[in-house]
Amino acid sequence: xxxxxxxxxxxxxxxxxxxxxxxxxxxxxxxxxxxxxxxxxxxxxxxxxxxxxxxxxxxxxxxxxxxxxxxxxxxxxxxxxxxxxxxxxxxxxxxxxxxxxxxxxxxxxxxxxxxxxxxxxxxxxxxxxxxxxxxxxxxxxxxxxxxxxxxxxxxxxxxxxxxxxxxxxxxxxxxxxxxxxxxxxxxxxxxxxxxxxxxxxxx
Ligand SMILES: Nc1nc2c(ncn2[C@@H]2O[C@H](COP(=O)(O)OP(=O)(O)OP(=O)(O)O)[C@@H](O)[C@H]2O)c(=O)[nH]1
Numbered sequence: 001x002x003x004x005x006x007x008x009x010x011x012x013x014x015x016x017x018x019x020x021x022x023x024x025x026x027x028x029x030x031x032x033x034x035x036x037x038x039x040x041x042x043x044x045x046x047x048x049x050x051x052x053x054x055x056x057x058x059x060x061x062x063x064x065x066x067x068x069x070x071x072x073x074x075x076x077x078x079x080x081x082x083x084x085x086x087x088x089x090x091x092x093x094x095x096x097x098x099x100x101x102x103x104x105x106x107x108x109x110x111x112x113x114x115x116x117x118x119x120x121x122x123x124x125x126x127x128x129x130x131x132x133x134x135x136x137x138x139x140x141x142x143x144x145x146x147x148x149x150x151x152x153x154x155x156x157x158x159x160x161x162x163x164x165x166x167x168x169x170x171x172x173x174x175x176x177x178x179x180x181x182x183x184x185x186x187x188x189x190x191x192x193x194x195x196x197x198x199x200x201x202x203x
Pocket of ligand 1: 016126
């Protein structure tokens, strides 16, 4: 991979119960489509999209994990190197919301402690079937120091915003991290490519 390909490289991992729409969110963002009859993810899927933010190229590696319990031991191994986690639930499915504390325990146990986590309530196009009030989810996210966003992969609501906001936040943190660790900053001429994770794990 050439150093000139991008200014930043971030790894984003989607987690959450089976059927909440993780794969559809990734497909919508990376391919601009809502796949009909999306089957359950087996293990882990991987996609890449490069976006430009304020003139800087940001390469996003997006890992879509299977929500089904039987894949948990495979998916756990992807948490460690994630820069960001998208913890997804389905606003029409109370159960998927009730499982969030369980997912937070997984994050606590397996993710890097600098990971940025965003809580996403998906399927807002199904407003009439809503089971989880927005305020309740917002309060939960705030109590856990998570960002919160509601999306519809189907209608393409907030999907772009989700990934771009996350990328902005990761850039902000990477820059802060560089400022805080002057001695690990790249030498002039080394370019400004930052593998955020390797920055963190050196500290
Ligand atoms: N109405 C509506 N349906 C959605 C939306 N996103 C996903 N779905 C549907 O929800 C079902 C599950 O979507 P997936 O993307 O496969 O869910 P997943 O979280 O990846 O599931 P696993 O791979 O089993 O973990 C599919 O039937 C989708 O068509 C949405 O925004 N609105």
